[in-house]
Amino acid sequence: MYVILVYDVAQMRVGKMLKLCRKYLCWIQNSVFEGELSEAKLRELKSQIGSIIDADTDSVIIFTNKMSYNMDKEILGKERMSTDNFL
């Protein structure tokens, strides 16, 4: 399924989150990632996020859409990174 993930975590955990999210998704802007993941891979990712974040202070939002062809994306201004290399 198509996944958009945005995180807001304490500075000390940013490096770990960045590394983890890059393993599964494509970085598109700041703390925003997107990509196609199977349900199993998404569960795996969520489990690993759970072991990194402090649930009392950090926040991770995961949007999912089973039908990615329904989603449109438009970039105004500068594109931070090519997002064509979907997983």
Added chain:
Amino acid sequence: MYVILVYDVAQMRVGKMLKLCRKYLCWIQNSVFEGELSEAKLRELKSQIGSIIDADTDSVIIFTNKMSYNMDKEILGKERMSTDNFL
């Protein structure tokens, strides 16, 4: 349609962008907003974004989905703000 907007703009323009996006969408995390907008309202928002950002350095990504019931959202950790008050 259902809209997710994320922005990454220079510090001096953050205040303006925040104010603008809040007029149209619900703030959910850092520089991430979501909500339901008509095509006309979305055009209006994009036009105003265009007049604020510096297209050479700033970046705004707008995801849209005509069928919002296809989207799921999950929050891991702390919810920054109630997102139930959809427009």
